[in-house]
Amino acid sequence: MSNQSHVIGSIDTDLYQGTIGDALHRAAILWPDGEALISKHQSLRLSFAELLVQSQNFALGLLELGLKPGDRIGIWAPNCAEWVITQFATSLAGMILVNINPDYRPRELKFALEKVGCKALVLANKSEHANYVQMVDDLKTQGDLACLEHLILISEQQQKNYHNFASVMQNGQSKNPQRLDEIQKTLQANDPINIQFTSGTTGAPKGATLSHKNILNNAMFTGLTQNFGSADKLCVPVPLYHCFGMVMGILAGVLHGTCIVLASEKFNPAAVLEAIQQEKCTGVYGVPTMFIAMLDHPDFDGFDLTSLRTGVMAGAPCPIEVMKRVIADMNMSEVTIGYGMTETSPISFQTSKDDPLDKRVSTVGRIHPHVEVKIIDEKGNITKCGVKGELCTRGYSVMKGYWNDKKKTAESIDNDGWMHTGDLAVIDEQGYCDIVGRVKDMLIRGGENIFPREIEDFLFTHPDIAEAQVFGVHSEKYGEEVCAWIRLSPNANLSEDDVKAFCKEQISHFKVPSFIRFVDEFPMTVTGKVKKNVMRDAMNKELQS
Numbered sequence: 346m347s348n349q350s351h352v353i354g355s356i357d358t359d360l361y362q363g364t365i366g367d368a369l370h371r372a373a374i375l376w377p378d379g380e381a382l383i384s385k386h387q388s389l390r391l392s393f394a395e396l397l398v399q400s401q402n403f404a405l406g407l408l409e410l411g412l413k414p415g416d417r418i419g420i421w422a423p424n425c426a427e428w429v430i431t432q433f434a435t436s437l438a439g440m441i442l443v444n445i446n447p448d449y450r451p452r453e454l455k456f457a458l459e460k461v462g463c464k465a466l467v468l469a470n471k472s473e474h475a476n477y478v479q480m481v482d483d484l485k486t487q488g489d490l491a492c493l494e495h496l497i498l499i500s501e502q503q504q505k506n507y508h509n510f511a512s513v514m515q516n517g518q519s520k521n522p523q524r525l526d527e528i529q530k531t532l533q534a535n536d537p538i539n540i541q542f543t544s545g546t547t548g549a550p551k552g553a554t555l556s557h558k559n560i561l562n563n564a565m566f567t568g569l570t571q572n573f574g575s576a577d578k579l580c581v582p583v584p585l586y587h588c589f590g591m592v593m594g595i596l597a598g599v600l601h602g603t604c605i606v607l608a609s610e611k612f613n614p615a616a617v618l619e620a621i622q623q624e625k626c627t628g629v630y631g632v633p634t635m636f637i638a639m640l641d642h643p644d645f646d647g648f649d650l651t652s653l654r655t656g657v658m659a660g661a662p663c664p665i666e667v668m669k670r671v672i673a674d675m676n677m678s679e680v681t682i683g684y685g686m687t688e689t690s691p692i693s694f695q696t697s698k699d700d701p702l703d704k705r706v707s708t709v710g711r712i713h714p715h716v717e718v719k720i721i722d723e724k725g726n727i728t729k730c731g732v733k734g735e736l737c738t739r740g741y742s743v744m745k746g747y748w749n750d751k752k753k754t755a756e757s758i759d760n761d762g763w764m765h766t767g768d769l770a771v772i773d774e775q776g777y778c779d780i781v782g783r784v785k786d787m788l789i790r791g792g793e794n795i796f797p798r799e800i801e802d803f804l805f806t807h808p809d810i811a812e813a814q815v816f817g818v819h820s821e822k823y824g825e826e827v828c829a830w831i832r833l834s835p836n837a838n839l840s841e842d843d844v845k846a847f848c849k850e851q852i853s854h855f856k857v858p859s860f861i862r863f864v865d866e867f868p869m870t871v872t873g874k875v876k877k878n879v880m881r882d883a884m885n886k887e888l889q890s
Contacts, residue, residue: 405517414439788817
């Protein structure tokens with residue numbers, strides 16, 4: 346490697362050039378009786394052959410409703426088998442699956458569906474935290490969602506103005522699957538097949554449009570890095586609506602013959618630990634907060650996790666101490682850290698089981714195959730190794746663009762095909778990458794540039810601190826001051842003065858938090874990312890009162 350922060354992935358393994366439908370057919374041929382999907386909360390198990398048949402039936406049922414290839418079909422539900430069947434059915438029928446965040450409220454739902462012109466919506470009836478049918482009915486009553494021609498309910502109950510999921514599948518069961526074969530012949534690997542909305546923390550959500558080639562290859566390489574095979578079972582507690590669940594989980598399973606285990610509708614640490622024990626899972630996915638919740642579960646020591654060996658921790662910065670505990674206490678000797686974003690399908694960097702331990706716990710690994718990354722300074726020049734800058738990536742994994750938004754696409758992807766991520770990173774001389782923060786997360790206190798991640802990592806070394814989130818709040822004197830929200834370990838007792846004393850002499854004085862709050866939990870997105878904007882707004886309001 347040169348002394349510049351510029352890395353290019355291996356091209357030793359060819360890119361997969363088929364469609365998602367091709368991949369599902371291949372799985373049903375290679376592992377027809379192998380378990381493809383286990384949904385614990387639904388007491389349901391499907392082989393790869395059964396998954397193909399059910400997906401074909403639902404695809405044919407969608408076509409019977411009058412839907413056509415290219416139509417956008419929304420899915421708005423927590424994790425369940427129907428989510429997975431819909432994912433494959435839309436691919437088989439050449440329709441574009443639109444992933445809707447299960448935590449969306451009516452205004453957000455309306456924006457997403459109308460932005461991409463969804464013709465149909467597959468939705469759950471209700472969950473613990475939401476009544477999906479009620480929200481849709483309210484919007485329809487107001488004259489919204491005119492684009493929707495069909496509503497398909499994941500429920501055994503019959504509901505006026507809704508098709509029943511099982512009925513749509515049954516209607517397709519008697520139809521000739523040759524119709525799907527004809528559609529498959531017209532599909533190309535570069536066709537758009539999936540739209541995923543970004544979190545929208547800096548404005549209205551944008552619909553990242555991904556192709557078969559984008560997400561299938563990312564799933565393939567993610568699975569290869571974990572050495573997945575037909576003997577593996579992967580527990581996926583992360584939401585399927587996100588790339589982490591549907592790409593790195595579901596698609597990786599189909600490509601590598603690995604069984605996917607859904608422990609519950611939404612993340613529940615006890616349900617995940619129980620599923621791992623009962624199904625003898627060899628892998629588990631999660632964002633750092635999920636792993637922390639499992640490790641801190643009061644009955645953690647009572648679960649048999651000896652079957653585990655691998656998995657991925659991603660979606661948010663991974664504290665070093667958490668990684669060490671996952672390796673030691675969850676028997677995940679081959680656990681990997683991944684880094685990426687929805688717009689890059691998602692993974693660009695991933696650690697390997699063969700990496701030195703210090704690199705496995707302190708970096709996001711090295712570049713993925715067929716991907717190129719550079720780190721640039723404020724002038725757009727590539728930095729030297731070890732020098733911080735914005736991470737830019739290009740290659741097969743970069744999205745086709747934001748749906749119906751050329752302006753936002755042009756702002757993110759330059760004329761040379763580089764996706765500007767907004768993440769601050771450092772690449773060392775061996776090619777290992779460390780994500781040090783977000784360009785927009787940086788705070789400036791009296792002229793000093795401060796990166797919250799550095800302070801968070803330091804606070805986490807205190808034995809009584811379970812989690813810490815650092816951000817800037819308004820200051821008349823300095824422009825911004827450092828604020829830390831801290832969640833303590835069970836039975837721990839710390840004061841603000843204790844934390845400040847711990848920081849003194851260990852980090853620069855201007856990095857020591859001026860304001861500290863102890864909390865039981867942080868405001869989170871459904872994918873486990875902390876909403877620092879919500880915390881910042883709450884603190885600024887408190888400090889101004």
